Amino acid sequence: MxxxxxxxxxxxxxxxxxxxxxxxxxxxxxxxxxxxxxxxxxxxxxxxxxxxxxxxxxxxxxxxxxxxxxxxxxxxxxxxxxxxxxxxxxxxxxxxxxxxxxxxxxxxxxxxxxxxxxxxxxxxxxxxxxxxxxxxxxxxxxxxxxxxxxxxxxxxxxxxxxxxxxxxxxxYGPRQDPHGEAGVVAIFCKQLQRGERPRIFGDGEQTRDFVxxxxxxxxxxxxxxxxxxxxxxxGTGRETSVNDLARVLIGLAGTGVRPEHLSSRLGEQRRSAIDGGKLAGALGWRPRMPLEQGLLETYDFFRYQL
Ligand SMILES: NC(=O)c1ccc[n+]([C@@H]2O[C@H](COP(=O)([O-])OP(=O)(O)OC[C@H]3O[C@@H](n4cnc5c(N)ncnc54)[C@H](O)[C@@H]3O)[C@@H](O)[C@H]2O)c1
Missing domain, CATH: 3.40.50.720 (NAD(P)-binding Rossmann-like Domain)
Structure with a gap:
């Protein structure tokens, strides 16, 4: 085509x-x-x-x-x-x-x-x-x-x-822009690789569906x-809190730093997860990448982008 x-x-x-x-x-x-x-x-x-x-x-x-x-x-x-x-x-x-x-x-x-x-x-x-x-x-x-x-x-x-x-x-994944506001995974990877603490808005218990x-x-x-x-x-249908995300990435960085909590962002959604069942039923599509493995690949990508 x-x-x-x-x-x-x-x-x-x-x-x-x-x-x-x-x-x-x-x-x-x-x-x-x-x-x-x-x-x-x-x-x-x-x-x-x-x-x-x-x-x-x-x-x-x-x-x-x-x-x-x-x-x-x-x-x-x-x-x-x-x-x-x-x-x-x-x-x-x-x-x-x-x-x-x-x-x-x-x-x-x-x-x-x-x-x-x-x-x-x-x-x-x-x-x-x-x-x-x-x-x-x-x-x-x-x-x-x-x-x-x-x-x-x-x-x-x-x-x-x-x-x-x-x-x-x-x-999330390699090539996401870590300078923007959208890609929290990319942002945390960069912050950790610069030796900084991941900065979390609010209590970190807000959830997202990371695909x-x-x-x-x-x-x-x-x-x-x-x-x-x-x-x-x-999407994966699975909710992951921003705290849990930070915990996994801190583990990959091996630094033991603690996240820094900033005041929450006005109007930020509290929970989000979407069901991919319709696409699975129609075409057999399923999210196959385990989150931990995907995060490891993304972390490694940013390691070589410094
Ligand atoms: N990243 C996510 O989690 C996510 C979630 C939901 C939807 N989306 C959608 O997926 C699409 C891609 O997002 P992304 O995360 O890859 O963002 P991105 O910013 O990396 O990609 C957008 C691309 O569009 C180009 N662009 C912007 N305005 C343009 C214009 N007027 N003319 C020509 N090119 C233009 C940019 O240069 C960039 O290359 C977007 O439509 C976005 O809304 C992304």
């Missing part, structure tokens, strides 16, 4: 690029490098330095005749979305709509959208959340993902574009080659 991967120089996108290339697909990466890195895109992929909001990208569609779009480019910071919801909506809603319009115009068959589980379900009523859990985002970032999800069935019904939303939980990027890639390869459409959770 000829596939466009937006955000393919970023953390998750670049791993998907690697996997699609390994499977023999032709891959074109479109990324403005606002957080992604050129060196994360393998040589076998065609790299285009460009912005999803730029009208000039139509030329790429005209030339390439893509079979599928895997859309991972986004403004990913919840804090930034609160501070600047207009910019968040421009990138995440309008940027996605422009790609959907181009997909229809140039007869792309399949559109895969990187959505979110945690930020979409908001303060969960049931654990782990299944896909029919009420979607009640508490941030503009979650709202922008919800807005795009709401457009997908319209494009599918009206234009026959097969659309899929992958609702990720907290993805390895290798499992996320498997979901993306399985869904690319299927004819399924709709929304799918991509």
């Amino acid at each position: 000829n596939i466009l991967i937006t955000g393919g120089a970023g953390f998750i996108g670049s791993h998907i690029v690697d996997a699609y290339i390994r499977q023999g697909h032709r891959v074109v990466v479109l990324d403005n490098l606002s957080s992604g890195k050129r060196k994360q895109v393998p040589e076998q992929a065609v790299f285009i330095h460009g912005d999803i909001l730029d009208g000039k990208i139509e030329e790429i569609f005209e030339r390439e005749k893509f079979n599928a779009i895997n859309h991972h480019a986004a403004q990913i910071s919840v804090t930034h979305s609160v501070d600047n919801p207009v910019h968040d909506a421009e990138v995440n809603i309008l940027g996605s709509l422009k790609l959907l319009q181009l997909a229809v115009k140039y007869r792309v068959k399949r559109f895969m959208f990187a959505s979110t589980g945690g930020a979409l379900y908001g303060d969960q009523e049931t654990f782990p959340a299944t896909e029919d859990h009420p979607r009640q985002p508490t941030s503009p970032y979650g709202l922008s993902k919800l807005a795009v999800e709401n457009y997908l069935p319209y494009y599918q019904k009206t234009f026959g574009l097969a659309t899929v939303a992958l609702r990720y939980s907290n993805v 390895s990027v290798t499992d996320v890639v498997q979901a993306n390869t399985a869904l690319l080659s299927s004819d399924l459409s709709g929304a799918f959770n991509v």
Whole structure:
């Protein structure tokens, strides 16, 4: 297949690029490098330095005749979305709509959208959340993902574009940006490797569902080659507290430091876990990476990135 991967120089996108290339697909990466890195895109992929909001990208569609779009480019910071919801909506809603319009115009068959589980379900009523859990985002970032999800069935019904939303939980693994605010695993790894104490917001008993990027890639390869459409959770269903996460990583660092607790962040979700059973039932996808092993691989990756 000829596939466009937006955000393919970023953390998750670049791993998907690697996997699609390994499977023999032709891959074109479109990324403005606002957080992604050129060196994360393998040589076998065609790299285009460009912005999803730029009208000039139509030329790429005209030339390439893509079979599928895997859309991972986004403004990913919840804090930034609160501070600047207009910019968040421009990138995440309008940027996605422009790609959907181009997909229809140039007869792309399949559109895969990187959505979110945690930020979409908001303060969960049931654990782990299944896909029919009420979607009640508490941030503009979650709202922008919800807005795009709401457009997908319209494009599918009206234009026959097969659309899929992958609702990720907290993805972790090599290449995650440790300088941002989102990747707590990457942040703790870096803090420990600098000899600092991991800094935890609040009491640390807030929970997250940590899914390895290798499992996320498997979901993306399985869904690319299927004819399924709709929304799918991509998570483990397991809650891990931030304290437990810090404990495992401190063990890997072998330093015996104690985490430092800072005041809690306003509006932070207390618990989050999503159920991947729908994707398991449909395609046999399961999260296979044990958390401890995934954390070890991630810790080792950052050890060589100092
Ligand atoms: N990391 C997670 O835990 C997680 C959880 C849920 C959803 N997601 C979603 O997965 C996707 C990838 O996230 P990530 O963690 O790999 O983040 P990332 O920041 O590493 O990747 C995003 C990529 O998009 C690029 N980009 C941003 N704006 C762009 C624009 N206007 N035009 C072109 N390129 C642009 C960036 O340079 C970057 O390479 C995002 O859509 C994000 O919302 C991530």
